[in-house]
Amino acid sequence: MKYPNNTDLNQNDREVAAIIESAPFPIAVYHGKEMRIVKANQSVIEAWGKGPEVIGKTYREVLPELEKTDIYQKLDQVFSTGIAYHVRNSKVELVVEGRLREFYFNYSFTPLFDSEGKVYGVMNTAADVTDLNLQKQRAEFSEQNFREMILQAPVAMCLLKGPDFVVDLANDAMIEIWGKQKTNVMGVPVFKALPDAREQGLEQVMEAVYKNGIPYTASELPVVLMRHGKQETVYQNFTYQPYRDQHGEIIGILATSVDISEQVVARKDREKAYEQIHLSKTAAQVGTFDMDLERGTMEWDPRCRELFGISHNQMVNYKKDFVQGLHPDDRGRITSIIDGLMESESSGGDYDVEYRTLGATDHKLRWVRAKGKVYYEKGRPVRFIGSVLDITAQKEHELSLSELAEKQARFVAVVNSSDDIIISKTLEGIITSWNPAAERAFGYSETEAIGRHISIIIPKQRLGEEDYILSQIRKGEKVDHFETVRKTREGKAVYLSLTISPIIDEQGKIIGASKIGRDIQAQKVAQQAAGQYTRRLEIMNMVMGSVSEELDLNKILQKVTDATTELTGAGFGAFFYNKIDQGGESYTLFTLSGASRESFEKFGMPRNTAVFQPTFSGQGVVRVDDITKDPRYGKNDCHYGMPKGHLPVVSYLAVPVTSRSGQVIGGLFFGHPEPGKFTSEHETLVISIAAQAAISLDNAKLLEEVLALNDKKDEFIGLASHELKTPLASINGYLQILSRIITEDRPKMFLEKALIQVGRITKLVNDLLDVSKIEAGKLQLTIAKFNLISVVLEAIELIEHSESSHLISYTSDIQDCLIEGDSQRVEQVVINLLSNAIKYSPKAGRVEVTLFCDDQKVTVSVRDFGPGIAPEKLKSIFARFYRIDEASPNISGLGIGLYISHEIVSRHGGEIWAESKLGEGAVFYFSLPLSLSPG
């Protein structure tokens, strides 16, 4: 073996040595099996932490600390096998500056071969990678740490890697959220592991985070998952954060999730409960109030406002809305309770009161129960919260119950202390209550009476009354002041006035009757006398009044009969009235009271019997206690007493009715089946009524006659009108036909004269009929608006047509004159005045007519130029049948024209008059109002 010598180094060798020496990384060369260091550059010496003294020493000598490592073996191996050894990042502990330090090296042992191909040494090259290695180690540690952190995090976390979001890491909490087996999810894309989490928007969210790097946060996100085999909604607060590598590239998603399902569910439950409370609050119509005592504000919900009748929506105010809203009677009490709560905490703050409110706008009274609590902080009240409830209905019910109870108590007291008998019974007549007065009156105790039938106090013959009473009660009607007799336990009669009313239950059903009885025994006698007396007076008064007013014969008879029968207490009464008909035949009318007509009609009325004769002949009153025992009785030929079937008469009273002329016009007859019923008092009463009746009957008779006469008069007027005018019309017609046929002058002239006379008769007949009508008040006007001027002009034309002897002039300053009235009747007046003017001034040739008008009336005047009328006669000229004979001995006429004119004008509300002086002619005026005043 040949070892190269240091001194033998050629140029090449020196260059190599220089490279080694200056290389920036450690290089050393060992020779021989013993690994003697022949070369070691500065770098390796530094790395070893040694000095240049290492040259010539063996590797083992220099680095004894490597004894425990396998490095010596490695060197031997390289030397003996000739195969190089490389290692990276190998930890080597070296003693540097007296201290064992850890280094990391990438190093190589390279065999050095001699010319014969034998290994003679090893070259050691190394790179100190200690810094690099430490760094890597640190990084590895933090990754581990991070994973540990995830695994041990108190919240669910997972790391999803890659675009498929493969589950790289997931802690137990997350696995729990997922509800899956850990082995089934690890290393699997998350949406494949959790297929049920798909399509809830999470993939998109996650992809967005992966793409954009913007973290995503969601709270209370409900995610539907199949957990442990069942579907559940999981509420999560979660974040997706981008997970980056050391170069900042996003390589995954870090998902953090907090399962808040429990909280959410709890909250949802709470919300539901609150909703339910709210609903029930609304249903119960509970209102709430909330006073912030520190801020001094108050809040009322709508119901609370309603209970105080507040319609506005503004803030409510303690004083204005609450205190003023309380009923004045409750205000002091409630405010002092609240003041007490505010003052000290010792009260405990509980508030539970009832009060009334008076609605602010609706003024309604409501009962309110308020319940609440005051909360204190450091002894000071800070908040006052509570609810209010409308208890009006309940309260009213309570009040009515207490009122009812009070009423009942009062009622029981009244019933017990009453002197009146008060009994109640069922509709079947079973006694249900019995007061002390009933005990005293009937002798039965309360216990004895209750449960028994009411008939124990009813006398046998009066049992029927009970049926009547109960039938009334069943109909819901009251029986008032029913005077009757009841019997005591001992059978003694008790006179009672009963008032029986139905007892009605809450449903309005009649369930029984209450009977109030008053003992009227004592009153009875006195009352009867007094009552009868007043009744008689009343009846007398009534009969006198009504009979004297009555003019209808039959009504008078009936009224008198009824009244006298009642007054005398007779079983029946009759009024026989003699009448003479138009033929002079006498007949008898009769009216009855207390008996039917049939019971009389069949017997007739014999006047000549000993019993009846004194009455019909006007001898006087017959009053007998028992007519059958009277000597006058049974003397008549036919029946010898009352005929069979006659009403039974024992007591008898007969009073003649005599007219003013002294003639007996009838008789009043009364009968009673019991004896001694009619007294002298009855006799007096009937006599006075009979006298009054006689007068009324006379009057009625007179009226009947008058009415008959009046009817006849009307009939006569109608007949006369027809009967008189029909022949006149015929004569008139024939004459006119003749005058149409005859053409010769003389006969024609005669015919015209005949016609004029017929005209006069016609006018007279018409005038007479008018007079009759005026007398009977039957002159009728047909009222309409008309032009008076036209009427006056027509009348003038008509008169001029028949009387050509006079010239009639007309003057007026107006053209039209519309008035209301009967134009034909007014024309009749004008014609009348014109005819008179012509008739009474035969020697004059003219008549002047004027018409003038003011704002209320129109006046027409007709002036003649005849002899005139003496002043003293002017007033009489409008009277019926008045004629100024001496002035006009040759002038015909009935003297009714002016009378009719006067009537017509008066009926129009106008006036008619005349002005005249003897020898100066006369002026007749009439004026009419422009419009008729109503009525």
Added chain:
Amino acid sequence: MGKKVIIFEDDMDLALIFSFLFEEERWDVKTFENCDCAVGICKEYSPDLILMDNWIPTIGGKEAIRQLKGDPQLKNIPVILVSANNNIKEVFANSGADAYLAKPFDLEDLLVLARQLIQIKVCQTDLLLQLSHHEIP
């Protein structure tokens, strides 16, 4: 062509006078003593004018006029109410008649009245005819 008049008058004298008057004027005259069948009679004869006495057996002129005026076929025939009643105006006012004549009467007045009523009726008929032929534009 002569006009037709029907006279309901129970007074034979007046019936004669009326007949004479109208016949003289070349009218076709029918007279009846009672008015009970007025509607039937008038339907049979279709008169141009009717004279009706107020006081005529047995139903009376007023009732007869009511019946006539209640008949759609006859209601347009003019009716003169003839009466001796002093209140003829009132009787007339409620009768439904077209005119009245008070007894006693002037024959000339009656003729004038009759002609006027017929004239009015003719005018009415013409007017109705024109209206019925008039096309509504």
